[in-house]
Amino acid sequence: SAVISQKPSRDICQRGTSLTIQCQVDSQVTMMFWYRQQPGQSLTLIATANQGSEATYESGFVIDKFPISRPNLTFSTLTVSNMSPEDSSIYLCSVNPYDRGDEQYFGPGTRLTVT
């Protein structure tokens, strides 16, 4: 398994500001994934972060809005930029600790409210 921590656990932000969310894993992993869960909705993949390369974004998500860093094999950050109330969501990071596609773990999430 993998133990994943996220900071902050929740935050309330004003529109137009930015928030950086941190994700720390207790083991080295090749890929880290960022998901968004909007209120009352299921999860949607934002991007995949590999160490040493630029993140790969899914359709509908862009780097200017959600810049991602991956400085090493245990850590990643997701920034939500120029926030609007529509960005109010739970943001979760996820890893596949064995890189073999049979166990996928999620962090506890960051609950973001934009006012």
Added chain:
Amino acid sequence: SQELEQSPQSLIVQEGKNLTINCTSSKTLYGLYWYKQKYGEGLIFLMMLQKGGEEKSHEKITAKLDEKKQQSSLHITASQPSHAGIYLCGADSSYGKLTFGQGTILTVHP
């Protein structure tokens, strides 16, 4: 793109009752994950199925993947209040890239 439909959307049962949640895919499933989520929290990994006809169990929860690999079911035996939460199925399109169903909200009354 792959779509997953879960049924029912919500379920209310009395403690001790058995229940089943279904997850149907628009395409062949190459990996199907089941998670449980408490309100506003992260996802708890339950199990992952890959082979047609595969069945896995963890405590009182059993998940199956049909032979055609387009439908999975999650069965809880003798439900308890601790089983309450949101159950999500997720299809693996590429390692770590999961597409999720809309979730099934389970309430268990003591």
